[in-house]
Amino acid sequence: MSITLNSPLDMHLHLRDEAMLKTVAPLSSETFSGAIIMPNLVPPVTTKEQLIGYKERIGSAIGDDVFTPYMTLFFKPTYTKEFLESIKDELTAIKLYPAGITTNSEGGVSGFDVEELRPTLEAMSELEIPLCIHGETNGFVMDREAEFVSIYEKLAAAFPKLTIIMEHITTKASVEALDRFENLHATITLHHLLITLDDVAGGMLQPHLFCKPIAKRPEDREALRKVALEAHPKVMFGSDSAPHPQHAKEACGCAAGVFTSPIALQVLAELFEEHSTIENLQAFVSDNAKNIYKNITIPEKTITLEKKSFVVPEKYGNVVPMYAGETLAYSIV
Amino acid sequence: MSITLNSPLDMHLHLRDEAMLKTVAPLSSETFSGAIIMPNLVPPVTTKEQLIGYKERIGSAIGDDVFTPYMTLFFKPTYTKEFLESIKDELTAIKLYPAGITTNSEGGVSGFDVEELRPTLEAMSELEIPLCIHGETNGFVMDREAEFVSIYEKLAAAFPKLTIIMEHITTKASVEALDRFENLHATITLHHLLITLDDVAGGMLQPHLFCKPIAKRPEDREALRKVALEAHPKVMFGSDSAPHPQHAKEACGCAAGVFTSPIALQVLAELFEEHSTIENLQAFVSDNAKNIYKNITIPEKTITLEKKSFVVPEKYGNVVPMYAGETLAYSIV
Numbered sequence: 001m002s003i004t005l006n007s008p009l010d011m012h013l014h015l016r017d018e019a020m021l022k023t024v025a026p027l028s029s030e031t032f033s034g035a036i037i038m039p040n041l042v043p044p045v046t047t048k049e050q051l052i053g054y055k056e057r058i059g060s061a062i063g064d065d066v067f068t069p070y071m072t073l074f075f076k077p078t079y080t081k082e083f084l085e086s087i088k089d090e091l092t093a094i095k096l097y098p099a100g101i102t103t104n105s106e107g108g109v110s111g112f113d114v115e116e117l118r119p120t121l122e123a124m125s126e127l128e129i130p131l132c133i134h135g136e137t138n139g140f141v142m143d144r145e146a147e148f149v150s151i152y153e154k155l156a157a158a159f160p161k162l163t164i165i166m167e168h169i170t171t172k173a174s175v176e177a178l179d180r181f182e183n184l185h186a187t188i189t190l191h192h193l194l195i196t197l198d199d200v201a202g203g204m205l206q207p208h209l210f211c212k213p214i215a216k217r218p219e220d221r222e223a224l225r226k227v228a229l230e231a232h233p234k235v236m237f238g239s240d241s242a243p244h245p246q247h248a249k250e251a252c253g254c255a256a257g258v259f260t261s262p263i264a265l266q267v268l269a270e271l272f273e274e275h276s277t278i279e280n281l282q283a284f285v286s287d288n289a290k291n292i293y294k295n296i297t298i299p300e301k302t303i304t305l306e307k308k309s310f311v312v313p314e315k316y317g318n319v320v321p322m323y324a325g326e327t328l329a330y331s332i333v
Numbered sequence: 334m335s336i337t338l339n340s341p342l343d344m345h346l347h348l349r350d351e352a353m354l355k356t357v358a359p360l361s362s363e364t365f366s367g368a369i370i371m372p373n374l375v376p377p378v379t380t381k382e383q384l385i386g387y388k389e390r391i392g393s394a395i396g397d398d399v400f401t402p403y404m405t406l407f408f409k410p411t412y413t414k415e416f417l418e419s420i421k422d423e424l425t426a427i428k429l430y431p432a433g434i435t436t437n438s439e440g441g442v443s444g445f446d447v448e449e450l451r452p453t454l455e456a457m458s459e460l461e462i463p464l465c466i467h468g469e470t471n472g473f474v475m476d477r478e479a480e481f482v483s484i485y486e487k488l489a490a491a492f493p494k495l496t497i498i499m500e501h502i503t504t505k506a507s508v509e510a511l512d513r514f515e516n517l518h519a520t521i522t523l524h525h526l527l528i529t530l531d532d533v534a535g536g537m538l539q540p541h542l543f544c545k546p547i548a549k550r551p552e553d554r555e556a557l558r559k560v561a562l563e564a565h566p567k568v569m570f571g572s573d574s575a576p577h578p579q580h581a582k583e584a585c586g587c588a589a590g591v592f593t594s595p596i597a598l599q600v601l602a603e604l605f606e607e608h609s610t611i612e613n614l615q616a617f618v619s620d621n622a623k624n625i626y627k628n629i630t631i632p633e634k635t636i637t638l639e640k641k642s643f644v645v646p647e648k649y650g651n652v653v654p655m656y657a658g659e660t661l662a663y664s665i666v
Contacts, residue, residue: 140551141535142475201534201547202474205587210538218473250585252653254538320585 002333003269003278003305007033007298008285010264012132012167012187012238014038014103014257015058015069022061023317024243027262029067031332033286033301036132036238037069039095040104044074048087055090066299072132075109077116081123092296093130093165098148101136102212103242103256108134112151114158121159128295130163131155135174136213142197145213146173156181163292168192168240170213172223178234185292187238188228190267191258191322196221207254208320211242229275231283236292239264243319259321263312266330267323269305305330335666336602336611336638340366340631341618345465345500345520345571346594347371348391348402355394356650357576360595362400364665366619366634369465369571370402372428373437377407381420388423399632405465408442410449414456421460425629426498428465431481435467435545436575436589445484447491454492461628463496464488468507469546475530478546479506489514496625501525501573503546505556511567518625520571521561523600524591524655529554540587541653544575562608564616569625572597576652592654596645599663600656602638638663 013035015025028035037058039045045054051071058069070092073079084091097108109117124131135152136144152174156164166174166186178184195215200206209215227235241264242257249255260267265285272281290298310331312323346368348358361368370391372378378387384404391402403425406412417424430441442450457464468485469477485507489497499507499519511517528548533539542548560568574597575590582588593600598618605614623631643664645656 140529141531142550196473198474201543204589205538205540205543207538207540207585207587210534214534217475250583252540252583254540256537 001307003281003330005265005282005285005303005305007301008265008303009033009237009289009298010035010239010241010261011236011289011293012036012038012189012240013261014040014240014242015061016243017041017054017057020243020245021057023319024259024261025058025061026063026065027316028241029062029065031262031265031303032067033299034068034070034296036093037071039072039074040097040102042104044104044107045072046074046076048090051087051090066301068297068299070293070296074107075120075131077109077120079120079123081126084123084127084129088127088129091129092293093132094124095132095134097134098136098138101134101138105134112154114154118158121155121162125159125162128163130165130293130295132165132167134167141214142216145169145171149173149177152177152184153181156184159183165292168213168238169224170216171220175223175227178227178232185234185236187240188224188235189238189240189258190260190264191215192221193225193228193271194267207249208322208324209258210254210256211240211258212256225275228284229272229277229280231280231288233283233288233291235284236289237264237268237285245318246315246320249320259316259319262316263321263323263328265303266305266310266328266332269330270328304333306333308333334640336614336663338598338615338618338636338638340634341598341636342366342570342622342631343368343572343574343594343597344569344622344626345369345371345522345573347373347573347575347590348394349576350374350387350390353576353578354390356652357592357594358391358394359396359398360649361574362395362398364595364598364636365400366632367401367403367629369426370404372405372407373430373435375437377437377440378405379407379409381423384420384423399634401630401632403629407440408453408464410442410453412453412456414459417456417460417462421462424462425626426463426465427457428467430467431469431471434469434471438467445487447487451491454488454495458492458495461496463498463626463628465498465500467500474547475549478502478504482506482510485510485517486514489517492516498625501546501571502557503549504553508556508560511560511565518567518569520573521557521568522571522573522591523593523597524548525554526558526561526604527600540582541655541657542591543587543589544573544591545589558608561617562605562610562613564613564621566616566621566624568617569622570597570601570618578651579648579653582653592649592652595649596654596656596661598636598665599638599643599661602663603661637666639666641666
């Protein structure tokens with residue numbers, strides 16, 4: 001049995017910079033047509049020069065692969081309409097982080113006062129630039145995302161023409177919000193379709209499965225699986241693949257992030273096949289994104305998966321992938 | 334300001350064996366009068382010979398310290414009344430583990446069929462041997478203890494004369510069960526009075542705070558603090574101090590357990606003082622245990638704490654304690 005995917009997209013990706021960028025970028029550009037590139041570098045991407053420079057460095061890292069990095073800015077409430085117009089051709093979306101909520105997000109938003117955010121969000125709305133949000137409060141770790149849903153809803157109501165992406169949703173509460181506002185959409189990661197907190201901390205502690213938002217309860221995973229497997233038109237695949245060097249994952253004070261880029265399509269194929277929904281995989285990994293992001297052009301690329309064992313390498317460079325050393329059912333051929 | 338404690342007791346302690354026993358036993362025997370010693374060695378302590386041998390090895394490890402190791406057997410439903418009578422003088426309690434629920438618990442109980450457990454539990458009840466239980470189901474990690482409450486209640490109702498200790502309780506649900514059955518009691522650890530899941534996985538992942546049962550929600554910690562700080566007569570201090578070598582805590586697949594023996598009394602003093610309940614500390618760390626365990630004799634020992642900085646060592650042997658390298662407000666003088 002073989003599965004053909006047209007132009008798969010990863011709508012939430014961390015490529016980092018420098019040596020790490022060179023290690024991980026080819027692992028996405030080989031198999032995906034394009035990806036939304038997160039701007040949380042140190043310092044974050046907030047100017048046209050930084051954005052273009054980063055895009056060029058990504059271009060060098062991927063070599064000849066057919067792959068479009070969809071560039072993003074790190075949200076600041078001081079972006080003017082003129083600035084956004086000047087950068088519009090290079091920019092696909094803007095990513096908003098609550099301050100200090102995840103890796104390199106110290107300069108994020110501290111309050112969610114609609115009037116303070118209005119100038120930038122209205123400009124984005126008029127220029128049809130989507131807003132990607134890492135939606136967590138600074139509350140108790142299992143409640144952070146559910147607590148943020150009211151902020152998603154406040155923003156969706158205040159800016160009804162703004163395309164809002166609830167990034168890497170992990171809860172039933174977020175899934176339920178999708179249908180309440182026309183302009184709310186979501187990305188879902190591979191790992192949140194697979195694991196719950198039990199896999200991270202139910203047996204031995206598994207630092208390679210530690211991520212933000214943290215994996216939640218079985219009923220949350222069920223809600224995510226339902227909309228992903230049916231390819232609900234408001235959800236799309238975004239890996240949130242986030243490489244950290246092995247020493248940063250296996251240390252005391254382990255960094256958050258799961259590295260899935262090189263295994264994502266193979267594992268998604270297996271998951272969708274297991275649930276007899278393989279016909280929905282194309283929409284989940286590409287077509288839905290095209291409909292949600294109206295401002296992207298997608299390079300043609302055909303990926304073929306075959307039911308043939310693939311032993312996941314123990315490491316890519318110094319990064320340990322999810323399922324390191326394990327055997328997957330599907331290979332990319 | 335100084336605080337004097339008479340004969341502090343640690344009613345739940347892991348001393349392990351061999352080199353680790355030699356490292357950690359003196360760190361308890363220095364400051365405590367006695368401790369309930371958990372039997373989950375490899376293999377577990379299930380015979381009189383093993384129990385006496387282990388008690389002797391503990392005796393060698395503590396040297397001249399005035400300290401009584403209260404010995405326990407690893408629960409098996411096949412213990413007869415004759416066997417228990419033959420060992421009664423050496424034995425303080427029996428510890429029941431659900432199979433596979435924590436470190437070295439593979440040989441534990443798989444079902445909680447009252448009739449299957451009846452012969453041993455009735456014998457214990459008649460001989461006045463308390464039953465200590467690690468109360469977790471194999472459900473979702475945040476629900477395991479709350480799900481076990483109905484099993485605690487079933488056993489408490491079926492064996493009303495049996496003293497049952499709900500070990501290292503971590504939830505509001507367990508606290509609430511205390512008052513529903515006269516024969517239910519509980520130990521509470523230091524770390525569950527201090528941390529929630531946020532401290533383990535809310536920021537960076539903290540393997541040294543990873544334990545079983547896992548730290549729960551803020552409202553659970555509040556419920557534990559309430560009964561500990563008021564020294565509710567059915568609760569007593571049990572550190573569940575559980576040493577693992579540093580490499581086993583900071584590795585991929587980190588072992589569960591927090592090592593608190595050498596800092597427990599200092600931190601408890603600070604916590605009780607902060608909450609203006611210092612007059613209850615004596616009951617929490619000793620007197621309540623004496624009333625719950627009617628079968629123990631407690632050596633006289635006076636411990637004095639003074640408000641004087643204590644810098645916690647980075648390691649004791651190869652074991653990293655809680656608050657390693659940090660400064661505590663109280664010292665033992």
